[in-house]
Amino acid sequence: MQDDSEARQAVWAGFEAEALPHVERLFRMAMWFERDRHEAEDLVQETLKQALESFHRYTPGTNCRAWLTSILHNVRSNRRRAKGRSPIVSADAELLASTVPFVPPVPEHLTDDDLLGALRRIPVQYQEVIVLSDVEELPYKEIAATLSIPIGTVMSRLHRGRALLRQELTKARGQVVPISADPQRRRS
């Protein structure tokens, strides 16, 4: 019994040192996607509960934040399925992204509201990869594992998502960028 207690204490000590420092970032990500504080707290709590239960599977020294992020997305995905919500990736959204006419330049002056507002307006599957890549700074391999998609899909979604994001930023600024001004069009 004493050994069991000591083992639990050791697991907790490791979990407290490795996982709990990431709670704040996990919450921000949960809050972004859930848009509801109660839901976000519940999601983070369930994520960490599952992480604690399977902490023996975590390899010390590896990317704990990526591991937790992966669990969070699994929990979120399972909950969406349980609630009968439509899949995050829709065919319409993929079609929309594939028909991006041009990539406008990034505006010179960007406010936080500009960026978050534009991000919110693009399809959620592109928000996911952009948040994981640009905000969480996870490598493509980790993003692919987290979202259970091939690395190639990660790269294509990032490419299309960023193009959409720039379009939204340009719209928000009321800027009209002629096709001829698009450097990719000019040079390609």
Next chain:
Amino acid sequence: MQCRDARELLDSFIGEELLVETNHELLQHLATCPDCSAELEGRRRMRSGLKQAFSGSMDLQMRPQFADELTARLRVSTQPAARPAWQIRWFAIAASLLVVVGAGTYALRTRISEVTHLAAGDHQNCAVKFALQEKPISLKEAAERYDTTYAQLVTTPPDTVRTAAGILRIADRHSCVFGGRRFGHVVFRLDDHLVSVLVTQAEIAGASSKEDVRQLSWLPRMNGFGMASLHTTGHVVYIVSDLQDSEFRVVAQALAQPASQLAAFRSPLEFQHN
């Protein structure tokens, strides 16, 4: 390398995902192409701006208490659950108010946090869930076997404590163990709420544990419970409750007064030295 090729690689370049050779080719192109360099700068600006916007957005910040509450819940979940028959009597007083009074030291923040979590866990598992692994013993027996201080909890605080929030009436007095830590536990009832008082030995034996600071300190809410503490020589006293802050403060202050009179708190170690 053509501009079209360079544009395709810029995001991977920023993410440090390119092979060394490709990286080198791209750098060569960037050195001679102002348009692509400007494009690279724009993408970097967008990326860093997003990260900054996320961390700075007030809408995305968690409540200050959330981390503590979450840690306490997770910590409690690491304790084994059991519900022996002796605990059935606790069902009558299972409610939403918790006051935990414990004894300890504030020498190290992390150590205090650990004892605080255990005190909250003891309340949750003893007074609310009745899921302690080890059956509680009387304060008299605990005083004889572990710490003479517990004997004082037989009469202190008194069975009835009048407060501006209502009258606290005694529900039980005993000594219990949670997470390997022994507490002297006094439970009061206030309407449908429970108030627990937990007393435990200071975490750290040494000069800092000899502090005798009988001022009540307000701690962050944990598991939705308000918590307060004071410490005497060698012990810490915690007060925890799910009452609203204003009522909790009234109750905690009322209990702190008699608790602070436990002037003879002494550990068995101190008696041996004497």
